[in-house]
Amino acid sequence: MMNPCSRTAQAAEDAVRPVRGYSNHNHERHQMSGITTSVNASAHESREYRNRKRMQGFREDVTSFWFLLPILAVFVVLFLVPLIQTLYFSFTDFNGYSMNLHWQGLSNYRKVFSDPSTLEGLGFTILYAIVVMIGVTLLAIPLAVVVNHKFFGHNFVRSVFFFFSVPSLAIMGMVWKYIFSPMKSGVVNSVLSVFGIAPIPWLSNSGLAKFCVIFIAIWAQIGWHATLYLAFLQSIPADLYEQATVDGASPFQQFMHITVPQLMPGIVTSTFLLMSGGLKVYDLPFTMTKGGPGYSTYTVTQSIIQQGIGQSQYGVGSALAVLFFLATAVVVMLQLWFSNVISARFE
Amino acid sequence: MNKATSSNNVHVDSTQKTNRLTLSRRKSIISGVTSVVMIAIALICAIPLWYIIINTFKTIPDMASHPLALPEHWTFANYTNAFTTRSLWNTLIVTVFGVLIEVIVGALAAYGMILRKSTFTAVIGTILMVAFVVPAQSTLIPLYRMEAQAGLVNTLTGLVIIYLGGSVFCYFLIVGYMRSLPFELIEAARIDGAGALRIFWNIVMPLIRPILITVVVFQTMSTWNDFMNANVFLSSSNLRTIVLQVYNAVGQFSTDWPSFMTITVLSLLPVFVFFIFCQKWIVSGLVAGSVKG
Numbered sequence: 299m300m301n302p303c304s305r306t307a308q309a310a311e312d313a314v315r316p317v318r319g320y321s322n323h324n325h326e327r328h329q330m331s332g333i334t335t336s337v338n339a340s341a342h343e344s345r346e347y348r349n350r351k352r353m354q355g356f357r358e359d360v361t362s363f364w365f366l367l368p369i370l371a372v373f374v375v376l377f378l379v380p381l382i383q384t385l386y387f388s389f390t391d392f393n394g395y396s397m398n399l400h401w402q403g404l405s406n407y408r409k410v411f412s413d414p415s416t417l418e419g420l421g422f423t424i425l426y427a428i429v430v431m432i433g434v435t436l437l438a439i440p441l442a443v444v445v446n447h448k449f450f451g452h453n454f455v456r457s458v459f460f461f462f463s464v465p466s467l468a469i470m471g472m473v474w475k476y477i478f479s480p481m482k483s484g485v486v487n488s489v490l491s492v493f494g495i496a497p498i499p500w501l502s503n504s505g506l507a508k509f510c511v512i513f514i515a516i517w518a519q520i521g522w523h524a525t526l527y528l529a530f531l532q533s534i535p536a537d538l539y540e541q542a543t544v545d546g547a548s549p550f551q552q553f554m555h556i557t558v559p560q561l562m563p564g565i566v567t568s569t570f571l572l573m574s575g576g577l578k579v580y581d582l583p584f585t586m587t588k589g590g591p592g593y594s595t596y597t598v599t600q601s602i603i604q605q606g607i608g609q610s611q612y613g614v615g616s617a618l619a620v621l622f623f624l625a626t627a628v629v630v631m632l633q634l635w636f637s638n639v640i641s642a643r644f645e
Numbered sequence: 646m647n648k649a650t651s652s653n654n655v656h657v658d659s660t661q662k663t664n665r666l667t668l669s670r671r672k673s674i675i676s677g678v679t680s681v682v683m684i685a686i687a688l689i690c691a692i693p694l695w696y697i698i699i700n701t702f703k704t705i706p707d708m709a710s711h712p713l714a715l716p717e718h719w720t721f722a723n724y725t726n727a728f729t730t731r732s733l734w735n736t737l738i739v740t741v742f743g744v745l746i747e748v749i750v751g752a753l754a755a756y757g758m759i760l761r762k763s764t765f766t767a768v769i770g771t772i773l774m775v776a777f778v779v780p781a782q783s784t785l786i787p788l789y790r791m792e793a794q795a796g797l798v799n800t801l802t803g804l805v806i807i808y809l810g811g812s813v814f815c816y817f818l819i820v821g822y823m824r825s826l827p828f829e830l831i832e833a834a835r836i837d838g839a840g841a842l843r844i845f846w847n848i849v850m851p852l853i854r855p856i857l858i859t860v861v862v863f864q865t866m867s868t869w870n871d872f873m874n875a876n877v878f879l880s881s882s883n884l885r886t887i888v889l890q891v892y893n894a895v896g897q898f899s900t901d902w903p904s905f906m907t908i909t910v911l912s913l914l915p916v917f918v919f920f921i922f923c924q925k926w927i928v929s930g931l932v933a934g935s936v937k938g
Contacts, residue, residue, distance in 0.1 A: 358761045361841045365757025366769055368750040369812055376810040377776045380784035380791070387786070450680040458687040461694065465913050466870030468888050472895055473697055473909060485696065485713065517690065578780050581872045585892060599782045599873070606786040607877060615786050623783040630778050 381623070387616035406617035416605075416618060419589070419596035426512055426583075426597070427576030431569055433516040434523050438568070441520060442527035443557060456528075463522030467515070471585035474514050475501065501587055504594035511583050511595050515576075523568050530564030531557070566637040573633060577626055598622055701907040723907035731883055732890035733911060736869060739801055739886060743808035744864045748857065751815025755823045756845050776813045781873070784810075789877060799880050807874050811867070815860045822856035823849070869912075887912040 388406055390399040410416055445456050477485045478500035487497040501507050534557070542552045558565075580599035583589060589596035598618065606615025692713075700708050701723050703716040711717075754773075758766050788807060789798065797803030826849070834844045850857070875886045885893065891912060894905045 355763075359763060359765060362757040362761040362763075362766060365753045365760065365841070365845070366766070369754035369773065369816060370769070372750060372809050372812050373772060373776050376788065376807070377779055377784060377813075380787035381779065383787035383790075384783055444679060444683060447676070447679065449676040449683070451684050452680070455683045455687045458691050461917065462690070464866070464917055465909075466872060466888055468870065468872035469891055469909050469912060470693075472891060472905075473693060475895075477693060477696065574780075578782060580782075585872070602782050602785065603873075603877060607789055612786055612790075619783040619786060623779060626780050626783075627778050 384616045384619050384623075387612045388620045390613055392612040392616075393610050402613060406613040407621070409614050410617050410621060413614075415593045415596060416598075416601050418593040419598050419601045422508065422583075422593075422595055423577060423579060423598045425508070426515065426579055427573055429512050430515045430519070430576050431572040433512070434519050434572055435565065435569060437516065438520050438523040439527055439558075439561065439565075441524040442531055443553065445524065446528060446531045456525075459521030460525055461521065462518050463525075465518075466581065467518060468581035468585045470514060470518055471582045474510070475586045478510055502591050504591050507587050507591060507595050511586055514586070515579070515582055518582075519572070523572070526568055527561060527564050530561055534560045562640055566633075566640065570630075570633050570637070573629060574626065577622075577629065697906050697909055701910050723904055724911075726904060726907070728911075730890060730908070732885045732887045732908075735801060735884055736886040736888075736912075739804055739808070740865055740868045743805045743811075743868050744861060746805070747809055747812040747864055748815050748860055750809065750812040751860065752819050752850065752853070752857070753845070754812070754816045755820035756849055758820055759823050759826075759828075760841065773813055773816060777817060781810065785877065792878065798878055799884065801884060804874060804878050804886075807878060808868055808871075811864055815864065818860050818863075819853060819856055822853055826852055 389402055389404075391402050392399050441459065445452055445459075479487070486500065491497065499506070500510050538556050538560070539552060542556060547555070578599060579597050580603075583595040583597055584600055587595045589600050599622075602615050602618050602622065605611045605618065696713060699713070699715065702719050702721070704718070704720055707717055758770065792798045792803045792806070795803075797806065830848055830852070831844055834848050839847070870888060871886075872888050872892070875889050876892070879885060879889060882893070887908065891905065891908050894908055
């Protein structure tokens with residue numbers, strides 16, 4: 299986000315020339331520092347001048363503080379305090395009512411790892427996040443490439459796919475639950491019965507339920523990510539393709555050696571969104587299957603809510619929440635590192 | 646090298662002139678096949694949407710016997726029933742206030758960040774980065790307790806307060822865009838004697854309109870569609886948001902599917918309209934944000 303190097307340079311410059319201190323233009327900064335050294339050397343370095351510029355710097359700090367105050371309030375109330383509380387509760391036997399807490403050490407964490415339903419939820423959450431990420435990426439890029447070409451109805455196709463991303467996954471889960479319904483009204487089964495296939499218990503078989511949830515998550519998100527890729531595709535210079543065609547590269551070679559490398563920033567953004575969203579998944583499995591059958595489509599979030607708020611086991615719920623935060627942080631770090639490595643390779 | 650290839654190109658062109666017609670014909674055939682295949686795929690994927698929309702105009706027996714066909718008798722009763730629920734208004738209130746405050750808080754913070762670079766702003770930048778990574782699930786339990794103590798659980802105000810956490814996301818999208826603005830404009834206004842708040846409102850806000858639209862659309866979508874927070878923080882039936890209403894409709898009248906579908910369509914409609922209206926802005930804002938942020 300912020301380059302520490304430029305920040306120190308900026309700070310040094312602020313100390314010398316407050317009036318231009320907030321300029322964020324690099325080349326100007328170098329010119330200015332040339333001038334300021336001469337100013338430094340001259341008799342301008344009076345105490346009064348220094349006081350004035352310090353005052354001005356202080357005043358600017360205060361102004362910027364007022365603008366940052368609302369978000370600081372949001373941070374303290376909605377992030378800092380709750381996080382500290384979560385951390386604290388995770389070491390106690392807090393039940394939500396009596397403040398008569400007992401220090402439990404790591405026993406809540408041990409409970410998390412010995413609880414079969416939580417472990418199953420963890421397993422499904424990871425499976426969901428990875429499969430959805432790969433599935434959406436593999437389908438959205440070709441879709442974006444095809445839709446990027448002009449053909450009759452390409453705007454129609456683009457809009458149709460885009461619309462899937464609009465509805466809430468919670469609502470989609472409920473509608474699909476009905477479509478997959480094992481009763482006569484279930485569309486999938488009634489279509490299958492036309493071909494003489496016996497009704498399939500889509501959502502009551504644990505393997506099929508997992509498949510259905512993941513399938514719908516991919517279906518619902520392809521359009522949105524294809525639109526994202528489309529935006530990046532349109533910024534690839536066309537002459538790259540022209541030159542490649544002249545040099546005799548086949549369409550597939552062009553895709554592999556021009557499109558994919560040029561799309562790297564888009565792929566990084568898209569997979570990042572999919573991965574962090576996938577780990578937080580709750581709506582879709584909950585509204586489709588309530589985590590069932592058994593715990594086969596149980597998720598970490600559902601487990602946190604169930605234990606922490608539903609069953610008032612604040613300690614165990616909080617321990618799970620802390621672990622979840624750490625896991626998310628690790629994934630984000632890995633992804634940032636990975637994207638840096640990849641973009642360094644392709645540049 | 647460039648020159649060589651382009652002259653080569655001309656040469657190849659002139660020798661292959663005889664093949665040109667077949668080449669362009671082949672192109673048009675490919676484009677025809679693409680459109681047939683793609684339109685077919687799009688239509689197959691759209692069946693569930695068709696299914697939802699068409700069934701809102703049917704009665705229950707009609708729907709049960711022909712789920713995918715056109716209705717035998719068009720009925721609008723489902724819609725008139727759905728409009729009488731309060732949930733549409735609840736969602737509207739929560740979304741408008743939540744998104745408005747979030748975006749303003751985020752934009753103010755972004756302006757405060759670019760106004761001055763100091764150790765203070767650097768620290769805040771890092772802090773907000775951490776907040777950006779924190780998943781909502783990790784703070785859910787203490788937040789629920791906090792709101793319960795303040796008497797905010799099961800109120801729309803309480804829900805709006807929870808949504809304000811989204812202002813960190815707004816901040817990140819806006820600050821990337823704001824850094825790309827020519828700073829001279831702000832400086833010039835300052836020399837002309839405009840105060841910081843006035844510069845923010847009259848100069849910076851109009852300049853960042855593209856990213857503001859992107860952020861508003863994003864946040865409206867996620868707030869309108871939010872299920873987790875609404876489900877945890879609201880319990881009385883007259884405060885339900887529309888997603889909750891749909892969710893409860895499943896249990897409440899599990900046989901009355903057309904009503905369920907109608908509330909579903911109602912819950913989707915505003916977002917659809919919003920999206921068609923703003924599609925252009927969202928994509929351009931996204932690219933701008935990711936390139937500069």
